[in-house]
Amino acid sequence: MKLFGTDGVRGKAGEFITPSLAMNLAMAFGEVIPKKTGKILVGKDTRRSGYMIENAIVSGLTAIGYDVIQIGPMPTPAIAFLTEDMRCDGGIMISASHNPYYDNGIKFFNNEGNKLSQNIEEAIERRYFENNFNLKTGKDIGKSKRIDDVIGRYIVHIKSSFPKHLNLNGVRIVIDTANGAAYKVAPTIFSELGADVITINDNPNGFNINQNAGAMHPEFLAQKVKEYRADIGFALDGDADRLVVVDENGDLVDGDKLLGALAYYLHQKGKLKNNGIAVTVMSNGALEDFLKKYGIKVYRSKVGDKYVLEVMKEKDLNFGGEQSGHIIFSDYAKTGDGLVSALQAIAYVLESGKKASEAFNLFELYPQVQTNINVSEKIPLEKIEGADEMLKSVEKEGYRHLVRYSGTENKLRLLVEGKEHKKAKELLEKLTNFFKSKLS
Known part of the structure; x- marks a missing residue:
C-alpha cells in the first residue's frame, strides 16, 4: 500500500x-x-x-x-x-x-x-x-x-522579499485567507507595508476552511474587490501555499498569465536565474511563445509543485509554478508561498505603472479543450496499439496534446490546445473516439 x-x-x-x-x-x-x-x-x-x-x-x-x-x-x-x-x-x-x-x-x-x-x-x-x-x-x-511568538520571524522573512524602494501606501488590497492558516499573518504583512487592507474569510471555526472561500472560490473575492474599489485582490488556500489574483475590475487573472507576467518582471530586473522558468505540462503554449520573445526558456514538469521544484533544481532556476497558483520564488521560499507570490505580484504592478488588469494581460491564451474518459483499467499508453501514431497526427497539425491517467480516479484525461478552437475540438473528438475504442 x-x-x-x-x-x-x-x-x-x-x-x-x-x-x-x-x-x-x-x-x-x-x-x-x-x-x-x-x-x-x-x-x-x-x-x-x-x-x-x-x-x-x-x-x-x-x-x-x-x-x-x-x-x-x-x-x-x-x-x-x-x-x-x-x-x-x-x-x-x-x-x-x-x-x-x-x-x-x-x-x-x-x-x-x-x-x-x-x-x-x-x-x-x-x-x-x-x-x-x-x-x-x-x-x-x-x-x-x-x-x-514565531509568527514574527516569518513576517520579517516575508517582508524582506518585497523591494525596499517600494511601499504600499495608498494601495487598497482585499485578501481572502480561506479561513485557513494565514488568517493572522496575511493581513499583518500587508498592513505593516502600508496597504489599506480589507480581509475576508479570516474567522476560522474548524469547519469553514476553504468553504466558499479562498483560492477555490475566488468569485467572492471578486465581488469584494469591486465593492470596495480595491486595486487588487489576493485569495489564498487553506495552507497558504497557493495564490489566485483578481484585478481591479473583479476579473480573475489566469494562472499562466500571472506566471508569464512575473517571469517577465524578473527578467526585466535581471533577476531571472539562467533566464528560464519551470512550469507543468498543463501550462498553455501561449505562455511559452510569449516568453520566447524575450529569450526566456520554458521547462516543463509533471503536474505537482514538487515536480516543478525538481526541474528548477535540475536546471538551476529560481522561478517556476503551476497555473493552479503554486508559484515558487526560490530566492525567498523553499516551496510555493502565496504571500511571497502576492508581494511579488503587487511589486510588479507598482513598478509597471499600470493597473492590474493591464499589467497581467501581456498575451492571449491559446484555446484549450479537454475531456475525461472513464476506464476500467489503466493500460499504459505506450502499450495501446496505434496510440503513438494517433498522438503524432495531432502534433503534425501543430497542436499540443496532453493525455494522462488521473492519479485518484479511473479516468483518462485528454487535452488538446492550439490556435483555433474549432480545430482543437475536432482533434479532441478524434482522440476521444480512439481511446474510448481501446479502453472501454
Whole structure:
C-alpha cells in the first residue's frame, strides 16, 4: 500500500488519517531522517481534526526521543522556513491544503526546509509498515513545548522579499485567507507595508476552511474587490501555499498569465536565474511563445509543485509554478508561498505603472479543450496499439496534446490546445473516439 501522494499523505480525517496512522508515520519519519539537534517542528492549519492529529504526532515523536516544537496554525511555507531557521531536524505540517474541512493530511520537510525526495518517502513507508519502532524509556523520552511568538520571524522573512524602494501606501488590497492558516499573518504583512487592507474569510471555526472561500472560490473575492474599489485582490488556500489574483475590475487573472507576467518582471530586473522558468505540462503554449520573445526558456514538469521544484533544481532556476497558483520564488521560499507570490505580484504592478488588469494581460491564451474518459483499467499508453501514431497526427497539425491517467480516479484525461478552437475540438473528438475504442 502506498501512503504518499504528490504532496504528503492525505485522506479523510478519522477514517484514513487516524491517530494511529499519524503517530506511526511520525515515528517512521523520525527514525528515517538524520538526527542532529533532536528537534522537530510541527504546525497545522485550522481544521478541527488538526488537534487530534497533532497530539498523535507529538506522542509518536516524543516516544522515540525527539523534542517537539508546536507552533499552531501557520502557513505550510512558514513551516518550511522555520524548520531550517530554528535548526530542526525536520518539519511536519498538518494540512489537506485546498481540500474540505473533513479531509486532512501530513506534509514533511527535511532539515533544510525542503520537501522530501521520493527515496526518503519510500524509506518512511517501509519503516511505517515494519512497525517495530525504537521506543525510548526514562530520560531518553522526548518533550514538547508550544511557542506562539514565531509568527514574527516569518513576517520579517516575508517582508524582506518585497523591494525596499517600494511601499504600499495608498494601495487598497482585499485578501481572502480561506479561513485557513494565514488568517493572522496575511493581513499583518500587508498592513505593516502600508496597504489599506480589507480581509475576508479570516474567522476560522474548524469547519469553514476553504468553504466558499479562498483560492477555490475566488468569485467572492471578486465581488469584494469591486465593492470596495480595491486595486487588487489576493485569495489564498487553506495552507497558504497557493495564490489566485483578481484585478481591479473583479476579473480573475489566469494562472499562466500571472506566471508569464512575473517571469517577465524578473527578467526585466535581471533577476531571472539562467533566464528560464519551470512550469507543468498543463501550462498553455501561449505562455511559452510569449516568453520566447524575450529569450526566456520554458521547462516543463509533471503536474505537482514538487515536480516543478525538481526541474528548477535540475536546471538551476529560481522561478517556476503551476497555473493552479503554486508559484515558487526560490530566492525567498523553499516551496510555493502565496504571500511571497502576492508581494511579488503587487511589486510588479507598482513598478509597471499600470493597473492590474493591464499589467497581467501581456498575451492571449491559446484555446484549450479537454475531456475525461472513464476506464476500467489503466493500460499504459505506450502499450495501446496505434496510440503513438494517433498522438503524432495531432502534433503534425501543430497542436499540443496532453493525455494522462488521473492519479485518484479511473479516468483518462485528454487535452488538446492550439490556435483555433474549432480545430482543437475536432482533434479532441478524434482522440476521444480512439481511446474510448481501446479502453472501454
